[in-house]
């Protein structure tokens with residue numbers, strides 16, 4: 001994957017850097033990002049859109065997938081916009097020096113404090129999710145005597161279940177204004193009437209880890225049928241259509257994502273076709289990939305510890321991390337591939353389970369991984385494709401400190417998040433004062 005190779009000594013090399021050396025220098029568990037692969041993916045999106053002359057577009061990186069100062073700076077350098085979903089993600093973006101005008105603020109329950117932070121930073125737009133937010137954002141803008149550009153998040157009734165898409169008559173989701181029951185019509189009217197809100201367009205997000213273009217196409221068609229009605233009834237012109245993220249990646253050989261270009265081509269084609277058929281002007285097309293920007297570029301390095309062989313049943317290989325640094329197997333039954341980074345040239349001829357170190361039976365990162373027979377305590381193990389929703393969903397369960405994060409490229413490595421210490425873990429703790437233990 002990406003720049004991964006195997007050295008003469010049989011070690012996995014990423015970005016020209018020996019992973020066994022990385023483990024030695026920075027410790028394990030360690031998140032390693034192949035930045036060349038991140039840039040390649042960003043460029044694939046940009047080139048796919050750039051092929052359409054005169055088309056207005058934005059690619060916003062969905063920072064929930066992996067948000068740290070360094071990754072946001074990298075993404076900014078490559079000209080992407082940014083999707084944030086909380087005050088914390090927004091704060092990180094601002095601290096990274098991300099241009100506020102290219103930040104989009106999502107979320108189904110933004111607090112007043114978060115909205116005020118967004119207004120004061122003068123971010124590009126807010127994706128308004130519900131009536132309560134619409135009302136409060138108008139009031140907050142009025143109080144500050146300023147305007148804010150918004151998109152309305154709608155629920156088009158198309159839901160992606162990884163591989164197939166279903167149309168649901170009535171959408172049961174906490175997000176957005178439903179189209180099929182008049183909610184979205186009402187939201188458009190209210191937004192147009194709100195003196196301090198500038199309604200630029202519509203947003204939808206149909207799901208994640210999507211391997212086909214069909215769901216996007218269906219959702220866009222549904223939205224345009226309403227856009228035509230809104231144009232006629234309320235003279236609302238949809239200047240922006242944001243179709244969200246969800247573009248699939250290859251975690252294992254079971255996954256067959258499409259090339260980035262295929263998704264973009266299908267989206268642009270259906271937008272153009274719908275506009276022509278309905279005599280509407282072509283809106284700017286925005287997307288919000290998270291996983292597909294950073295997912296495949298990330299590898300987690302662990303040190304192998306205890307081995308347990310249950311004859312005739314299974315062999316467990318335990319590593320020094322687990323569900324605290326990658327909750328996805330336990331939470332979503334997500335599948336990953338691994339290899340023994342310190343014996344990458346040996347045949348992976350034994351099937352084992354890779355277990356985490358958390359006190360939970362379910363903390364198994366991979367149920368069936370193939371590792372060399374000789375893999376044992378002290379070896380370095382690499383779990384591939386952990387760049388999205390790994391670090392960002394990490395916890396302190398069992399009081400495990402969060403791992404460090406390094407970027408690698410061209411034979412160089414840089415620490416971008418330092419490893420937490422035990423002191424970091426107790427930094428917020430306050431000693432007990434309420435009860436005297438001597439009474």
Ligand code: LLP
Nearest residue numbers: 062205208209245246247288289290291389
């Ligand atoms: N835009 C919106 C409005 C979203 O809700 C999401 C993801 C994205 C963009 C980015 O989706 P992506 O391109 O990364 O698939 N924690 C889960 C994924 C949750 C995604 C939530 N929303 C996981 O680990 O698979």
